[in-house]
Amino acid sequence: MKPFAYAKAVDAATAITLRSQFATARFLGGGTNLVDLVRQGIERPDALVDVTGLPNDRIDELADGGLSVGAAVRNTAVAKHRLVRGRYPALAQAIVSGASGQIRNMATVGGNLMQRTRCDYFYDMAANCNKRHPGSGCDAIDGFNRMHAILGTSERCIAAHPSDMCVALTALDATIHVEGTRGERSIPFDAFYHLPGDTPHIETVLQPDELITSVQIPPLGFANNSIYRKVRDRSSYAFALVSVAAAIAITDGTITAVRLALGGVAAKPWRAHVAERALLGNAATPETFRRAAEAELASARAASHNGFKIELATRTITGVLRELTEPGDAR
Numbered sequence: 001m002k003p004f005a006y007a008k009a010v011d012a013a014t015a016i017t018l019r020s021q022f023a024t025a026r027f028l029g030g031g032t033n034l035v036d037l038v039r040q041g042i043e044r045p046d047a048l049v050d051v052t053g054l055p056n057d058r059i060d061e062l063a064d065g066g067l068s069v070g071a072a073v074r075n076t077a078v079a080k081h082r083l084v085r086g087r088y089p090a091l092a093q094a095i096v097s098g099a100s101g102q103i104r105n106m107a108t109v110g111g112n113l114m115q116r117t118r119c120d121y122f123y124d125m126a127a128n129c130n131k132r133h134p135g136s137g138c139d140a141i142d143g144f145n146r147m148h149a150i151l152g153t154s155e156r157c158i159a160a161h162p163s164d165m166c167v168a169l170t171a172l173d174a175t176i177h178v179e180g181t182r183g184e185r186s187i188p189f190d191a192f193y194h195l196p197g198d199t200p201h202i203e204t205v206l207q208p209d210e211l212i213t214s215v216q217i218p219p220l221g222f223a224n225n226s227i228y229r230k231v232r233d234r235s236s237y238a239f240a241l242v243s244v245a246a247a248i249a250i251t252d253g254t255i256t257a258v259r260l261a262l263g264g265v266a267a268k269p270w271r272a273h274v275a276e277r278a279l280l281g282n283a284a285t286p287e288t289f290r291r292a293a294e295a296e297l298a299s300a301r302a303a304s305h306n307g308f309k310i311e312l313a314t315r316t317i318t319g320v321l322r323e324l325t326e327p328g329d330a331r
Contacts, residue, residue: 001039005047012179015051015211020181022047027211029072029111032103037116041125042132052108056213059083065219071110071212075165076101078109088217090226090245091168097230098164100237110212112165113176113192116203117267118239119148119159130156130200138200145303147239150310151266157200158303161193161268162239168228170269171245171261174217180210189215193268200267222249222257229320230263231312240264242313244320250284265300265313272296275317284325286318293317 005022009015019025025047026034037043056070059081067083078084079095095104121127121140128137138157140148149160166189174189187205194202206212226247232238243263249256258279260272278292293314300310 001041002044002046004038004045006050007047008050008053010053012054012056012211012213015049015054016179016181016209018049019047019211020209025049027051027110027114029108030074030106032099032107032111033115034111040123042123051110051211054213056110062216062219067217069109069215069217071108071113071214073109075099075104075107075109075112078165079104086224087219088168088172088223088226090223090228090247091165091172091217093228094164094168094230094243094245097228097243109165109215112163113212113215114204114206115163117159118162120144122159130196131159131203132201134199134201141303144305146305147241147264148303148306149266150300150302150306150313151262151270151297152195152268153266153301153303154196154198154200156198157196157267159196159200159267160239160264161266163269164228164230164240164243164263167243167261167263167269168226168245169215169217170271171226171247171259172217172220172223173259174215176212177214177216178206178210179213180207182209184213186216189269190271196267203267220247220257220259223247223259225249225324226259227320227324229316229323231316242309242316244313244316246317246320246324248279248284248321248324250325253283255279255282255284255288260296260317262296262313262317265309272317274298279321284321286322289318289321290314292321 026045028048057072060068079092127139148158176187230243247259262270275292275296
């Protein structure tokens with residue numbers, strides 16, 4: 001392991017200043033992903049700036065009915081919060097499905113946003129991986145790629161994003177608030193992550209001197225009718241083959257509002273804009289749901305071992321929307 005310095009920040013300004021003093025510093029929250037990456041030599045920071053002591057550990061109700069969730073809030077605290085469970089059940093469900101209780105007790109909201117892919121080739125230091133070494137190639141493309149992405153891929157990377165929580169936050173139109181040496185800014189959740197393109201090693205729009213301070217969830221009145229469904233190989237401690245976060249509003253049998261995002265299928269939490277447009281204003285029927293799902297997956301590009309994800313995602317979207325609109329029939 002490469003030696004590194006360690007410093008504990010007491011506020012955001014100090015954390016940003018400390019990080020700027022090192023060429024390859026990283027902010028340290030719960031460490032549930034970063035520490036593993038450092039141990040394996042994938043991440044080689046010259047300093048870790050501990051931000052767990054920052055006063056960003058609150059969940060506050062906003063005047064408009066939305067929520068502000070501090071970046072230092074532990075995942076467990078989000079999942080069990082009364083307002084999260086009541087107004088955004090898909091978010092609570094996503095977090096609970098994401099990891100063991102011990103990991104949720106340690107992991108922070110900001111750290112969850114910054115976790116990196118669990119692609120086996122990314123973790124295998126003997127493999128070629130453009131995320132670790134740009135220009136080296138992607139062994140997953142011709143390798144065993146059953147867990148890999150089918151949407152938004154490129155010739156340089158087909159890794160999938162691992163987070164469950166981020167899928168729900170994408171569907172809920174959340175906004176990420178950051179602070180840096182140039183001041184504060186807000187980033188729509190769907191615009192935070194990059195698709196791989198020619199630069200798969202550049203994963204987010206976050207600048208090196210910027211720190212995530214909070215996530216704001218807007219007051220979506222229909223988000224109380226939301227769910228998160230995760231399809232995986234086993235019921236615990238497994239990453240998603242496909243996951244779906246959805247919220248929907250129906251008036252007189254017609255879809256008047258809908259939010260939909262997918263996990264396990266792209267390098268970022270995938271907002272299903274095509275499906276949303278196909279659903280809005282149409283009858284809430286299984287046929288409508290299926291057509292919308294097929295439209296979203298029309299651009300999917302399967303690798304040698306993950307073609308099943310296209311139909312699996314289609315069926316999961318359809319099933320989730322049926323569960324939200326026909327609870328007695330869809331289970």
